[in-house]
Amino acid sequence: MLTIREVTELTGIAAPTLRYYEKEGLLPHVRRNENGKRLYDEDDLSWIHFVTALRATGMPISQIQKYVYLYKEGDSTISERKMMMLQHKKEIEKSIRELYFNLDKINYKLALYDVIESQIERTNIKI
Amino acid sequence: MLTIREVTELTGIAAPTLRYYEKEGLLPHVRRNENGKRLYDEDDLSWIHFVTALRATGMPISQIQKYVYLYKEGDSTISERKMMMLQHKKEIEKSIRELYFNLDKINYKLALYDVIESQIERTNIKI
DNA sequence: TCTTGACTTAAAGTGAACTTTATAATCTAT
DNA sequence: ATAGATTATAAAGTTCACTTTAAGTCAAGA
Numbered sequence A, B: 001m002l003t004i005r006e007v008t009e010l011t012g013i014a015a016p017t018l019r020y021y022e023k024e025g026l027l028p029h030v031r032r033n034e035n036g037k038r039l040y041d042e043d044d045l046s047w048i049h050f051v052t053a054l055r056a057t058g059m060p061i062s063q064i065q066k067y068v069y070l071y072k073e074g075d076s077t078i079s080e081r082k083m084m085m086l087q088h089k090k091e092i093e094k095s096i097r098e099l100y101f102n103l104d105k106i107n108y109k110l111a112l113y114d115v116i117e118s119q120i121e122r123t124n125i126k127i
Numbered sequence C: 001t002c003t004t005g006a007c008t009t010a011a012a013g014t015g016a017a018c019t020t021t022a023t024a025a026t027c028t029a030t
Numbered sequence D: 001a002t003a004g005a006t007t008a009t010a011a012a013g014t015t016c017a018c019t020t021t022a023a024g025t026c027a028a029g030a
Helices: A004-011 A015-023 A042-056 A061-073 A075-123 B004-011 B015-023 B042-056 B061-073 B075-123
Strands: none
Touching: A004 A015, A004 A042, A015 A042, A042 A061, A042 B075, A061 A075, A075 B042, A075 B075, B004 B015, B004 B042, B015 B042, B042 B061, B061 B075
Protein backbone atom coordinates (compact mmCIF):
# COMPACT_ATOMS: atom_id res chain seq x y z
CA MET A 1 0.00 0.00 0.00
CA LEU A 2 1.34 3.41 -1.05
CA THR A 3 0.94 6.84 0.53
CA ILE A 4 -0.22 9.79 -1.55
CA ARG A 5 3.38 11.03 -1.70
CA GLU A 6 4.56 7.75 -3.18
CA VAL A 7 1.78 7.86 -5.76
CA THR A 8 2.69 11.41 -6.79
CA GLU A 9 6.32 10.31 -7.21
CA LEU A 10 5.24 7.26 -9.19
CA THR A 11 2.73 8.97 -11.46
CA GLY A 12 3.82 12.61 -11.57
CA ILE A 13 0.28 13.63 -10.62
CA ALA A 14 0.11 16.29 -7.88
CA ALA A 15 -1.40 15.25 -4.54
CA PRO A 16 -4.17 17.89 -4.72
CA THR A 17 -5.12 16.52 -8.13
CA LEU A 18 -5.34 12.98 -6.75
CA ARG A 19 -7.59 14.25 -3.93
CA TYR A 20 -9.64 16.23 -6.43
CA TYR A 21 -10.12 13.19 -8.68
CA GLU A 22 -11.18 11.11 -5.70
CA LYS A 23 -13.60 13.77 -4.45
CA GLU A 24 -15.15 13.96 -7.92
CA GLY A 25 -15.67 10.20 -7.89
CA LEU A 26 -13.05 9.32 -10.52
CA LEU A 27 -11.21 6.90 -8.25
CA PRO A 28 -13.42 4.27 -6.63
CA HIS A 29 -12.40 2.50 -3.41
CA VAL A 30 -9.30 4.40 -2.24
CA ARG A 31 -8.74 3.15 1.33
CA ARG A 32 -7.60 5.03 4.43
CA ASN A 33 -5.45 3.99 7.38
CA GLU A 34 -6.72 4.21 10.98
CA ASN A 35 -5.96 7.95 10.97
CA GLY A 36 -7.74 8.81 7.77
CA LYS A 37 -4.62 8.96 5.59
CA ARG A 38 -5.07 7.64 2.05
CA LEU A 39 -3.49 4.32 1.09
CA TYR A 40 -3.36 3.29 -2.58
CA ASP A 41 -3.16 -0.30 -3.81
CA GLU A 42 -2.49 -1.76 -7.26
CA ASP A 43 -6.12 -1.37 -8.30
CA ASP A 44 -6.03 2.30 -7.38
CA LEU A 45 -2.89 2.77 -9.46
CA SER A 46 -4.62 1.10 -12.42
CA TRP A 47 -7.54 3.47 -12.06
CA ILE A 48 -5.22 6.46 -11.86
CA HIS A 49 -3.45 5.38 -15.06
CA PHE A 50 -6.74 4.78 -16.80
CA VAL A 51 -8.21 8.12 -15.72
CA THR A 52 -5.00 9.81 -16.84
CA ALA A 53 -5.29 8.21 -20.28
CA LEU A 54 -8.91 9.34 -20.57
CA ARG A 55 -8.04 12.90 -19.53
CA ALA A 56 -5.02 13.01 -21.86
CA THR A 57 -7.33 12.12 -24.74
CA GLY A 58 -9.79 14.86 -23.86
CA MET A 59 -12.55 13.04 -22.02
CA PRO A 60 -14.22 15.54 -19.63
CA ILE A 61 -14.29 14.88 -15.89
CA SER A 62 -18.09 14.62 -16.04
CA GLN A 63 -17.95 11.72 -18.49
CA ILE A 64 -15.33 9.85 -16.48
CA GLN A 65 -17.60 10.34 -13.47
CA LYS A 66 -20.39 8.67 -15.41
CA TYR A 67 -18.13 5.79 -16.44
CA VAL A 68 -17.02 5.16 -12.83
CA TYR A 69 -20.62 5.38 -11.69
CA LEU A 70 -21.53 2.66 -14.21
CA TYR A 71 -18.54 0.58 -13.09
CA LYS A 72 -19.80 0.73 -9.52
CA GLU A 73 -23.23 -0.43 -10.67
CA GLY A 74 -21.67 -3.77 -11.60
CA ASP A 75 -21.81 -6.22 -14.50
CA SER A 76 -25.19 -5.05 -15.79
CA THR A 77 -23.52 -1.91 -17.13
CA ILE A 78 -20.74 -3.65 -19.07
CA SER A 79 -22.24 -3.06 -22.51
CA GLU A 80 -22.91 0.60 -21.76
CA ARG A 81 -19.33 1.06 -20.57
CA LYS A 82 -18.03 -0.66 -23.69
CA MET A 83 -20.14 1.69 -25.80
CA MET A 84 -18.67 4.68 -23.98
CA MET A 85 -15.17 3.42 -24.77
CA LEU A 86 -16.06 2.77 -28.42
CA GLN A 87 -17.45 6.30 -28.70
CA HIS A 88 -14.37 7.74 -27.06
CA LYS A 89 -12.14 5.77 -29.40
CA LYS A 90 -13.95 7.44 -32.30
CA GLU A 91 -13.40 10.86 -30.75
CA ILE A 92 -9.68 10.20 -30.37
CA GLU A 93 -9.43 9.06 -33.98
CA LYS A 94 -11.26 12.22 -35.02
CA SER A 95 -8.86 14.37 -32.99
CA ILE A 96 -5.91 12.65 -34.66
CA ARG A 97 -7.41 13.24 -38.12
CA GLU A 98 -7.97 16.92 -37.32
CA LEU A 99 -4.42 17.31 -36.04
CA TYR A 100 -3.06 15.80 -39.27
CA PHE A 101 -5.32 18.08 -41.29
CA ASN A 102 -4.06 21.19 -39.51
CA LEU A 103 -0.48 19.92 -39.51
CA ASP A 104 -0.74 19.99 -43.30
CA LYS A 105 -1.51 23.71 -43.14
CA ILE A 106 1.51 24.33 -40.91
CA ASN A 107 3.66 22.35 -43.33
CA TYR A 108 2.33 24.45 -46.19
CA LYS A 109 3.33 27.58 -44.27
CA LEU A 110 6.78 26.10 -43.69
CA ALA A 111 7.10 25.35 -47.40
CA LEU A 112 6.35 29.03 -48.10
CA TYR A 113 9.15 30.05 -45.74
CA ASP A 114 11.48 27.70 -47.62
CA VAL A 115 10.53 29.37 -50.89
CA ILE A 116 11.17 32.80 -49.41
CA GLU A 117 14.56 31.74 -48.07
CA SER A 118 15.66 30.25 -51.37
CA GLN A 119 14.60 33.46 -53.12
CA ILE A 120 16.69 35.48 -50.70
CA GLU A 121 19.63 33.19 -51.42
CA ARG A 122 19.25 33.47 -55.18
CA THR A 123 18.93 37.25 -55.19
CA ASN A 124 21.68 37.59 -52.61
CA ILE A 125 19.59 39.89 -50.46
CA LYS A 126 20.58 40.03 -46.79
CA ILE A 127 17.91 40.32 -44.13
CA MET B 1 -15.39 42.94 -48.74
CA LEU B 2 -17.42 40.90 -46.26
CA THR B 3 -19.33 41.94 -43.14
CA ILE B 4 -18.76 40.18 -39.84
CA ARG B 5 -22.01 38.27 -40.35
CA GLU B 6 -20.83 36.92 -43.69
CA VAL B 7 -17.54 35.86 -42.14
CA THR B 8 -19.30 34.01 -39.32
CA GLU B 9 -21.43 32.21 -41.93
CA LEU B 10 -18.36 31.39 -44.00
CA THR B 11 -16.12 30.23 -41.16
CA GLY B 12 -18.47 29.11 -38.40
CA ILE B 13 -16.63 31.37 -35.96
CA ALA B 14 -18.90 33.47 -33.73
CA ALA B 15 -18.84 37.22 -34.21
CA PRO B 16 -17.75 37.91 -30.60
CA THR B 17 -14.84 35.52 -31.14
CA LEU B 18 -13.78 37.38 -34.28
CA ARG B 19 -13.91 40.67 -32.37
CA TYR B 20 -12.02 39.08 -29.48
CA TYR B 21 -9.29 37.76 -31.80
CA GLU B 22 -8.94 41.16 -33.40
CA LYS B 23 -8.80 42.94 -30.04
CA GLU B 24 -6.08 40.55 -28.90
CA GLY B 25 -4.06 41.35 -31.99
CA LEU B 26 -4.48 38.01 -33.76
CA LEU B 27 -5.90 39.55 -36.92
CA PRO B 28 -3.80 42.35 -38.38
CA HIS B 29 -5.28 45.01 -40.66
CA VAL B 30 -9.04 44.40 -40.46
CA ARG B 31 -10.57 47.48 -42.11
CA ARG B 32 -13.67 49.45 -41.19
CA ASN B 33 -16.24 51.30 -43.28
CA GLU B 34 -16.91 55.00 -42.78
CA ASN B 35 -19.11 54.20 -39.75
CA GLY B 36 -16.72 51.87 -37.98
CA LYS B 37 -18.26 48.58 -39.13
CA ARG B 38 -15.71 45.83 -39.84
CA LEU B 39 -15.07 44.79 -43.43
CA TYR B 40 -13.04 41.65 -44.12
CA ASP B 41 -11.06 41.01 -47.30
CA GLU B 42 -9.35 37.86 -48.65
CA ASP B 43 -6.24 38.49 -46.58
CA ASP B 44 -8.33 38.73 -43.41
CA LEU B 45 -9.99 35.41 -44.27
CA SER B 46 -6.57 33.82 -44.75
CA TRP B 47 -5.50 35.07 -41.34
CA ILE B 48 -8.69 33.78 -39.76
CA HIS B 49 -8.13 30.33 -41.28
CA PHE B 50 -4.51 30.34 -40.20
CA VAL B 51 -5.30 31.44 -36.63
CA THR B 52 -8.01 28.77 -36.51
CA ALA B 53 -5.50 26.10 -37.53
CA LEU B 54 -3.05 27.26 -34.87
CA ARG B 55 -5.76 27.29 -32.19
CA ALA B 56 -7.08 23.87 -33.26
CA THR B 57 -3.59 22.48 -32.80
CA GLY B 58 -3.25 23.91 -29.33
CA MET B 59 -1.18 27.03 -29.83
CA PRO B 60 -2.05 29.51 -27.05
CA ILE B 61 -3.43 32.96 -27.88
CA SER B 62 -0.30 34.54 -26.38
CA GLN B 63 1.97 32.74 -28.83
CA ILE B 64 -0.18 33.65 -31.83
CA GLN B 65 -0.02 37.24 -30.59
CA LYS B 66 3.75 36.99 -30.67
CA TYR B 67 3.71 35.51 -34.16
CA VAL B 68 1.48 38.31 -35.51
CA TYR B 69 3.67 40.87 -33.77
CA LEU B 70 6.70 39.44 -35.59
CA TYR B 71 4.77 39.42 -38.86
CA LYS B 72 4.05 43.13 -38.43
CA GLU B 73 7.74 43.78 -37.81
CA GLY B 74 8.41 42.76 -41.41
CA ASP B 75 10.90 40.62 -43.29
CA SER B 76 13.61 40.80 -40.64
CA THR B 77 11.57 38.39 -38.49
CA ILE B 78 11.07 35.73 -41.15
CA SER B 79 13.55 33.25 -39.70
CA GLU B 80 12.11 33.68 -36.19
CA ARG B 81 8.60 33.09 -37.49
CA LYS B 82 9.78 30.01 -39.38
CA MET B 83 11.35 28.71 -36.18
CA MET B 84 8.07 29.22 -34.33
CA MET B 85 6.28 27.19 -36.98
CA LEU B 86 8.93 24.43 -36.88
CA GLN B 87 8.61 24.25 -33.10
CA HIS B 88 4.83 24.15 -33.34
CA LYS B 89 5.03 21.39 -35.93
CA LYS B 90 7.04 19.36 -33.42
CA GLU B 91 4.41 19.99 -30.75
CA ILE B 92 1.64 18.80 -33.03
CA GLU B 93 3.58 15.64 -33.89
CA LYS B 94 4.11 15.06 -30.18
CA SER B 95 0.37 15.48 -29.51
CA ILE B 96 -0.40 12.97 -32.25
CA ARG B 97 2.07 10.46 -30.80
CA GLU B 98 0.54 10.86 -27.33
CA LEU B 99 -2.95 10.42 -28.70
CA TYR B 100 -1.90 7.17 -30.42
CA PHE B 101 -0.21 6.01 -27.21
CA ASN B 102 -3.36 6.56 -25.16
CA LEU B 103 -5.58 5.21 -27.93
CA ASP B 104 -3.70 1.95 -27.46
CA LYS B 105 -4.81 1.87 -23.83
CA ILE B 106 -8.43 2.44 -24.82
CA ASN B 107 -8.13 -0.35 -27.39
CA TYR B 108 -6.72 -2.63 -24.70
CA LYS B 109 -9.73 -1.82 -22.53
CA LEU B 110 -12.03 -2.58 -25.45
CA ALA B 111 -10.27 -5.91 -25.98
CA LEU B 112 -10.98 -6.76 -22.33
CA TYR B 113 -14.66 -6.03 -22.88
CA ASP B 114 -14.60 -8.37 -25.87
CA VAL B 115 -13.11 -11.14 -23.71
CA ILE B 116 -15.78 -10.62 -21.06
CA GLU B 117 -18.54 -10.73 -23.66
CA SER B 118 -17.24 -13.94 -25.22
CA GLN B 119 -17.04 -15.50 -21.77
CA ILE B 120 -20.64 -14.56 -21.11
CA GLU B 121 -21.59 -16.14 -24.42
CA ARG B 122 -19.73 -19.37 -23.71
CA THR B 123 -21.14 -19.80 -20.22
CA ASN B 124 -24.61 -18.78 -21.39
CA ILE B 125 -24.98 -16.28 -18.56
CA LYS B 126 -27.47 -13.46 -19.20
CA ILE B 127 -26.74 -9.97 -17.95
C1' DT C 1 8.53 17.87 25.00
C1' DC C 2 8.75 20.31 21.11
C1' DT C 3 8.73 20.96 16.46
C1' DT C 4 8.92 19.57 11.89
C1' DG C 5 6.82 17.58 8.13
C1' DA C 6 3.16 15.04 5.89
C1' DC C 7 -1.30 14.51 5.80
C1' DT C 8 -6.50 16.02 6.16
C1' DT C 9 -10.67 19.13 4.74
C1' DA C 10 -13.41 22.93 2.77
C1' DA C 11 -13.31 26.86 0.34
C1' DA C 12 -11.43 30.26 -2.36
C1' DG C 13 -8.45 31.40 -6.24
C1' DT C 14 -6.38 30.85 -10.99
C1' DG C 15 -5.78 30.94 -16.01
C1' DA C 16 -7.26 30.29 -20.51
C1' DA C 17 -10.46 31.19 -23.96
C1' DC C 18 -14.12 32.58 -24.92
C1' DT C 19 -19.31 34.34 -24.14
C1' DT C 20 -22.80 37.28 -22.46
C1' DT C 21 -24.64 41.61 -21.17
C1' DA C 22 -25.60 46.44 -21.35
C1' DT C 23 -25.81 50.36 -23.89
C1' DA C 24 -25.46 52.93 -27.93
C1' DA C 25 -25.15 53.74 -32.93
C1' DT C 26 -26.37 52.47 -37.64
C1' DC C 27 -28.40 49.94 -41.43
C1' DT C 28 -32.66 47.87 -43.90
C1' DA C 29 -37.19 47.26 -45.20
C1' DT C 30 -41.83 48.91 -45.10
C1' DA D 1 -40.01 57.99 -41.03
C1' DT D 2 -39.77 54.43 -38.13
C1' DA D 3 -39.47 49.63 -36.39
C1' DG D 4 -36.47 45.91 -36.10
C1' DA D 5 -32.15 43.80 -37.11
C1' DT D 6 -27.14 44.30 -37.05
C1' DT D 7 -23.14 46.22 -35.46
C1' DA D 8 -20.10 48.58 -32.09
C1' DT D 9 -17.74 48.89 -27.32
C1' DA D 10 -16.40 47.83 -22.55
C1' DA D 11 -16.99 45.11 -18.88
C1' DA D 12 -18.67 41.37 -16.50
C1' DG D 13 -19.67 36.44 -16.52
C1' DT D 14 -18.88 31.44 -17.64
C1' DT D 15 -16.68 26.99 -17.89
C1' DC D 16 -13.26 23.73 -17.10
C1' DA D 17 -9.79 21.62 -14.56
C1' DC D 18 -7.21 22.14 -11.57
C1' DT D 19 -4.31 24.81 -7.66
C1' DT D 20 -3.69 27.34 -3.59
C1' DT D 21 -4.84 28.67 0.96
C1' DA D 22 -6.25 28.26 5.64
C1' DA D 23 -6.79 25.71 9.51
C1' DG D 24 -6.35 21.65 11.72
C1' DT D 25 -4.56 16.46 12.99
C1' DC D 26 -1.00 13.25 13.72
C1' DA D 27 3.53 10.57 13.89
C1' DA D 28 8.44 10.69 14.28
C1' DG D 29 12.91 12.61 15.40
C1' DA D 30 16.12 16.04 18.24
